[in-house]
Amino acid sequence: MTPQDRVHDAYARLARGERPEAWITLRAEEDVLADAAALEQRLAAGELLPLAGSLLAVKDNIDVAGLPTTAACPEYAYLPERSAPAVRRLVDAGALVLGKTNLDQFATGLVGTRSPYGAVRDVRDPARVSGGSSSGSAVVVALGIADLALGTDTAGSGRVPAAYQGVVGVKPTRGLVPTDGVVPACRSFDCVTVFARTLGDARQAMSIMSEPAGRPWPADAPLAAPPAPVVAVPDRDELVGMSGPWLDAFEQAAQALVKAGARLRPIRLAPFLAAAKLLYGGGFVAERYAAVGAFLDGHPATADPTVAGIITAARDVPAHVLVADTERLERLREQAMAEWGDADALLLPTAPVHPTIAQVAADPVGVNALVGTYTNFCNLFDLAAVAVPAGEVEGGHFGVQVIARGFADAVAADVAALILDEPAPAPPTGGLPLLVIG
């Protein structure tokens, strides 16, 4: 299929109207076709474009030149002149932007329901949430409309919806992908992520987006997992909040690793779970107020009530609490990394439950906190993670995440590949060295 054929195909699918709430701004088909025609000219001229014709959706807290950035708050919207580097690099490599996707407002949430553009529903079961905050991005990839979609991940927003929608979500080490042109959620911890249907596609996009990295790679960053990686896996009784079938599904994912040659060892999660609670329960939430609090104070009627409640409550958190939490986080990180020891990676469920929209409506903050149990600590501890599908449970997708140390992104992806049993990605078309891209 030529790029123009792919665009035609996507808009035919869009015309069916599946999950329309996944989009905030959809480009006119003729505009995307014009981009595709230009792309075909570049290809005809001999340009090597590793993503030629890949259809890209962009979470609507990431700037795309000429399309409004709303962060799911219409009154907040602005029209950026430049695309975020993450977007620009993918487009330079041949991706075609379809539009901007729905999200939990200001990327504050893990459910996908906190948006005036509509609660984004699960692709399989419309009674369940899509997961968030990168709700629309995960859904349009799961529907097969987009090949790649950008998300962001502070508390788990690039992983939870991947798990619920049965797609791959790659959350890089903090800072590797520049966050310029991204509406900050909790600026110290925000990451740009990517969703795809295969790990190979997600890795390729991530390598393009992180070159050059926004943060220097250390000289000892591992380039691959060792042949028989040691993977830390918590016992069943460490996994709070999960039902029996979910625990069984998790154990099956761990056994898939064993079959692929990994060595498992147990790990206690207490310091990880304690840190997870710091993200919303203490001083760090003040970063959300610093980002958009003044706007919300001035536009009280425009916000999602749950989001506004969380962010404006952070106005009065004292700075010394943030300082104390920062120190506490440092101690928890030391404890957690002592638990981690010499493991190459940590295997965890991506989320402990998959709630319905009704359950979230009944307890918006409590259910959201439960959903983030296993994702919230990741950026606080400066870790990399890859969320992959791991079978089904109770008629829905089950997902796990492989977590690695900061800058060990390749280790996380290699171990995740063992669960997927996906063939190694082919070398990029035309053998284009990645450093030339973007």
Added chain:
Amino acid sequence: MTPQDRVHDAYARLARGERPEAWITLRAEEDVLADAAALEQRLAAGELLPLAGSLLAVKDNIDVAGLPTTAACPEYAYLPERSAPAVRRLVDAGALVLGKTNLDQFATGLVGTRSPYGAVRDVRDPARVSGGSSSGSAVVVALGIADLALGTDTAGSGRVPAAYQGVVGVKPTRGLVPTDGVVPACRSFDCVTVFARTLGDARQAMSIMSEPAGRPWPADAPLAAPPAPVVAVPDRDELVGMSGPWLDAFEQAAQALVKAGARLRPIRLAPFLAAAKLLYGGGFVAERYAAVGAFLDGHPATADPTVAGIITAARDVPAHVLVADTERLERLREQAMAEWGDADALLLPTAPVHPTIAQVAADPVGVNALVGTYTNFCNLFDLAAVAVPAGEVEGGHFGVQVIARGFADAVAADVAALILDEPAPAPPTGGLPLLVIG
């Protein structure tokens, strides 16, 4: 002189009673003599001790096992069981601890007057302040009683008293010397420093204290200044708050660099001076509240009123202000480093004025802020600095600081040596490799 002879000599000088307010805890002579006797046995047994018999004073916010740590607040005092690593490493290398020195309470101040143990006076002119907060440490080195003295430096506390007392003060890159066993002032920015009468002695002590470093050295950390270093030097009209004779003295120091082969180039100080104001004027002061605020709330009568006023006022600073200041600091750092360009070092006066005790009493906060004009930004920007004497002005010592990028500590010291025209230090006695020490 044997170590015991040196101890006898120091206690004879102490008996003269010069600047007794420089000390908070002075060890009994017989205890230090016992240490000296033990040291002589180690030397007789063939141990190689590069600091054998060096007399060491320790600022009283740094733990020495068995001596109370007061931080200049008697009610805060505790008796540490272990010495701080900085102290332990020097003692292991042969230094003999004489006692603990006076300071601006909780290391909050640059003047030396904020202590219930007495305002520490300048060695030459008792009407002037010693400088602080490491007041006693600088004074006992200037008096020739101690060979080495430890200080700390958050806003300039390891440099300002060096300038006023005509000694060398080395402030390493943040984190190179562990801050365990140090009462935090503003924890993100605190550094352990050393005072000595020669740069060679100070560098030797610093290399012992920073091995192993509390923060990993990057692979590209420079080991020396280039032969003809480029030194950024502000023009006279950039130097706010200084009188004509002080400006002349500064220009003479710059000319000394030229004579020694350095190339000067101008630099604008606006982003540096703007950052300096953030240390006390915004959110960062909440770190001081986080460190000792709860203690001060519970013991309102025990604190120095100026110190308590600064710290307890930080109780109500909102966290979002700290977040915004952190982001503002990042932007100012980018601007400052753009001004810095390819310079190897930056030459600045250590302080713009040398106030009298009466001037400080009349305006404790304002005069202190003026004193810190050229030192406050250093740790905020993660820079290294070496303060050295640079002649005299108006009957007092004049001092300059050579500032280098983080981890370019050797560059700062090498450029500072050009001003001092001090011979290169001899290799350590016995040729002991430094990595064996501590």
